[in-house]
Amino acid sequence: MLDDLSLQANGVPIYVQLREQILGLVGRGVLKPGAQVPTMRQVAVALKIDLNTVQRAYAELERDGVLSKQRGVGTFVTDRTPPQRNTRRAVQDFAFQVAAQAKGQGIALDDLAEALVKLAGRGA
Amino acid sequence: MLDDLSLQANGVPIYVQLREQILGLVGRGVLKPGAQVPTMRQVAVALKIDLNTVQRAYAELERDGVLSKQRGVGTFVTDRTPPQRNTRRAVQDFAFQVAAQAKGQGIALDDLAEALVKLAGRGA
DNA sequence: CCTAGTGTATGGTAAAACTCATACACGCGC
DNA sequence: GCGCGTGTATGAGTTTTACCATACACTAGG
Incomplete structure (x- = not known):
């Protein structure tokens, strides 16, 4: 944890x-x-x-x-669960930011996505 | 704006x-x-x-x-994206940063990767 | 009771962030 | 050239952040 x-x-x-x-x-x-x-x-x-x-x-x-x-x-x-944070909206907004950042560094989104999938697979 | x-x-x-x-x-x-x-x-x-x-x-x-x-x-x-730097190293480093950031926001890497692929498809 | 492990509180220090005021430097259009 | 609207720069001052050290208060368990 x-x-x-x-x-x-x-x-x-x-x-x-x-x-x-x-x-x-x-x-x-x-x-x-x-x-x-x-x-x-x-x-x-x-x-x-x-x-x-x-x-x-x-x-x-x-x-x-x-x-x-x-x-x-x-x-x-707390016992009462707060509003879910992992909404589609949150993911979208975050993705947009990451995309712009990647653009600034000349990194293709496809490659980045691929790398992230691999990270996810390793339980990162 | x-x-x-x-x-x-x-x-x-x-x-x-x-x-x-x-x-x-x-x-x-x-x-x-x-x-x-x-x-x-x-x-x-x-x-x-x-x-x-x-x-x-x-x-x-x-x-x-x-x-x-x-x-x-x-x-x-910025008009043109700087020369593509899709070195495995650069992408890896960037992906690692993004992963840590996403983790902090409770965003699953799979979901993020998926969103990025869609963005890439739109030519963003 | 006593101890170990929790959260709580306070005072001091240093660095960073933010604001404010005041300029300066550059590019464009008249 | 001149004026206006840009971005750039600097220095002072206040507020916030973060650290460190120390101590207190409460709970559970032996």
Whole structure:
């Protein structure tokens, strides 16, 4: 589960990246309702980031009703499932962005798609 | 065109939001190759943000080969895609980046690849 | 009870991001 | 040449982000 998290140096604040990624995992069902989310400390150590940064991401997710924190116990996915994130629309929008980026680098979409399929097959 | 831009106060830096949105518009074909992109000042005024913030977004898009700026004239969508660099290495590296990004957004690589193939078919 | 493991809180530091103001440099049309 | 509209550049100042260190509060289990 911790392996599913990764950070980029692309200008997006770390706590936002973390927030969005966990949101994505919950939306996709990798983290199911009621399941325990990794400890703040676990995340902090695994990603080599500060505990406060993790705390901030978790706090916002709780405010949004995605997570539920229990002092002394852990953090869990809220029972009520939030709106699905993996919509066709989201995929489309993301695909458009990727296409433009690829264009800027002179990479053909077909080749890129092929490479992605291979990555997917390896469970990336 | 300026109506297609909007900002959110969600922790993501303004210049990043702007960069991603323009990237999306280019990929979507709303902004076609050779077309003029709104003036930095136009964007700054329309979105009520600073000129320098716009400048930063545009600069990164130019660095990525998406936009081409002409002093005293305006900014345009890159006309010709730079020489195809379909080296296995380049494609791989780019695919890896995209995969990580997609993972963070909870988007399945298969779905993304499929969407890209369709885009390629449309000559986007 | 006591300990280990959770989340919570605070104060300080540094760097980055953003804004604001003010220019400068270039290209085009009159 | 001149004026206007472009993009470019710089420096100061504020806010946000991220880190680090430290401590507190609560829970479960031995």
